[in-house]
Amino acid sequence: MRLLRYASPVEARTKARRRSVEKGGRADVEPRPRVRLEVDERRSQLIELGLAQFASRSYDDVSIELIAQQAGISKGLLYHYFPTKRAFYVACIREAAARLLARIGEVPRDAPPLDRLRAGLDAYLGYVRAHARAYVALMRGGIGVDPEINAVIDETRASLLAQLTSDMAVALPGGSDTVTSPLLRVALRGWIGLAEAASIAWVEACVEADTRTDASKGRRGEGAEAGAERPNAPSGAEVRELLTQALIAIIEGALKR
Amino acid sequence: MRLLRYASPVEARTKARRRSVEKGGRADVEPRPRVRLEVDERRSQLIELGLAQFASRSYDDVSIELIAQQAGISKGLLYHYFPTKRAFYVACIREAAARLLARIGEVPRDAPPLDRLRAGLDAYLGYVRAHARAYVALMRGGIGVDPEINAVIDETRASLLAQLTSDMAVALPGGSDTVTSPLLRVALRGWIGLAEAASIAWVEACVEADTRTDASKGRRGEGAEAGAERPNAPSGAEVRELLTQALIAIIEGALKR
DNA sequence: CTCCTTGTTGACTCGTGTTCAATAAGAGTA
DNA sequence: TACTCTTATTGAACACGAGTCAACAAGGAG
Incomplete structure (x- = not known):
């Protein structure tokens, strides 16, 4: 934070008066309305x-x-x-995270854990598909080693994980209602990394397939369904099942140890 | 690139001569040797x-x-x-990536796929454990949404994936020697995201456990073994097995579709 | 209409990225 | 040893973007 040295009040008023005089002499300079x-x-x-x-x-x-x-x-x-450019960036990143989490938060909470997971993943994949650039900027954007930004992103991941996988560990044999095993903690953190990387890869495949389809059949517009089948990209349901089965396998593997 | 306006050669020589004279008058100002x-x-x-x-x-x-x-x-x-600060940053990021990949590249290539995967993961986890900050800085990006930086990181991920999982798809029932299924491609990309997130979570758990152990038993120094057992952090072998089993499950799941 | 609050402005400062003419280190040659 | 040439190195100058703040004016309340 620099300390700027500005004119004293007397000097400033003198300048302001000079400016008024000069403005008075120029009818063509219109001050822009605030x-x-x-x-x-x-x-x-x-x-x-x-x-x-x-x-x-x-x-x-x-x-x-x-x-x-x-x-x-x-x-x-x-x-x-x-207050600063960085604070502006932090605010934007927080907003992006809030929107993503709000989307997942719309999923009903009264269904069994596995249904909730599937519905949550559908919402998640739909959001990523619809807001790919914002999502990538949020999760992979970063401005280097910055504790505050990293905290926002880590909190977002933790919230995502909690919302998507709530009660999943309980629902499996040998599970409990609190995650006490360090290995299970690492496993769950790993799974959210899997979800992130797979969703980004999926969207890229969709975009590429869209580009290819558009080039061969002419423009179809922006109305293409997010989950529609494409010869060179998986469907949203396929990706969701992949992530679901992976989570089950990962949790079971970690609970065995 | 901006066009700077510097003194003309004549003016510059005149200035240089003036500087020589002034320097001549100051015996206390010693030019630093190059x-x-x-x-x-x-x-x-x-x-x-x-x-x-x-x-x-x-x-x-x-x-x-x-x-x-x-x-x-x-x-x-x-x-x-x-040429620019950004180019300097790109060069540093490329170097970090090259070192990580070199470490994985030291793993012998003549073992069966599963053994190679395990050895590769051990090397990978060892590298991450030893160079946590550099690794995080590399994978998490540093200057926002930048195509060139993103390309470096994506290429690093792709190379990591290729080296760690070479021939794994072949070794499993229904596999083939080229990855043609779009879903399998997404799955493998997801797995490297899993490896990344899990390794970071693991290192954080190790650091936390070290801090806790240090606080309760006094300083042990930097010589603690990377794979040593800690009550609150998984061992490297546990994490490696977690990643190995996850890869197998993910590939099998994708091949079923 | 007047007064007060506070959103808004634009000229200005300064730190950091960048440029480039000049200099000198060091190798090669006679 | 002296000279020449190449090129690594310098430091002063410059450009520009982040940040500052005294002054102003929009708009609401009384």
Whole structure:
């Protein structure tokens, strides 16, 4: 944080007076009207813009100036809302995580564990399919060794794991209602890594298959179903079953030790 | 690339002459002797420093000035070796990836697939245990959504997968010598994500267990064995078996479809 | 209409990434 | 040893993006 040395109040007023005089002499320079928004509204606008930019370019390529221009505001206003560029990035990442978790949170909670897992995975895969870039930016974006960002991503993974696999360990032979085995903990953490990597690989396969299909049969538009069969990409149901069976195998393997 | 406007050659020579005169008048200002290294040597030095810094702080916190100071050189020299800060980062990331892959590449290739997998996983886990910070920095990315960095990391993952799982698909019932099933491709990509997440979780558990053991029994030093038993962390062999069984289950599951 | 709160501005500072003319280390040759 | 040539190295200058803050004005309340 630098300490800027600005003009003293007397000097500043003198300058302001000079500026008024100069402006008075130029009828062609029209000051742009200030548009005042509610705090919530402006903050949301900025975060939307941030989400879009951070999902498609590197952190350094997203400048404060760019965001301010897109929002039609001054840079100073962005700093009114977020103390630093990094804080702005953290806020955007938190928002992306919240949206993903909200989507999974819509899954009904009163079904048996295995049904809940399947429904959760369907929701998860649907979200990833629909918001691939944001998801990849969230889970794989990072800005290096940054404790706060890493904490957000780790918490997101932990929440995802908890929501998707709640009660799964109980439902299997030898399971219990708390995860006490260190190996099982490692196994579950590994499984969420599996889910992440597989979902990204799946979406990439879907995009590639779409591109190929579009090239050979002409444009079909954005309405293609997320779970539709493609010759070169698995269906969402197939991936979901893969992840489901993998989880069962992994938990059983860890409980045997 | 910006076009800098520097003094014309005439002006520059005049300035240089002025500087010589002023220096002549100051016997206390000794110019620092230049230390000239071989290109390979200097480049290696810089990359070592970069690896250390990028493994412990965010990309933005690692400044060109800092690296230059640590190397005892000028900033300009760093630019002689790497065109931009980002290029320097890419070079460091590539080096980290090469070292990880070299470690796995030391595993003998003439054993059966399952033995090779186990040996490869042992080497992998040993490397992660010994170079946790560098490994995490490599796999978790550092400058947001950047195609080149992402390509390096994805290629690393692909190479890791290929080396660890070579011929595994063949060795199982229904397998073949080329991976043609899109679902199997997604499954294998998922498995490497599992390996990654589990290894990181494992190392974190080891570090935590070490801290706890140190606090209760006093310092044991850095010589603790990577695979040694700890009450609150799995052994390396346990994690390796977990990953091995998971791979078998995942491949079999994918081959059934 | 006046007053007050606070969202907003734009000129400015400064730190970091980058550039480049000049310099000198070191090898090769006579 | 002296000279020449190549190229690693320097440090001052520059560009630009992150960040600052005094001043301003939109909008609501009384």
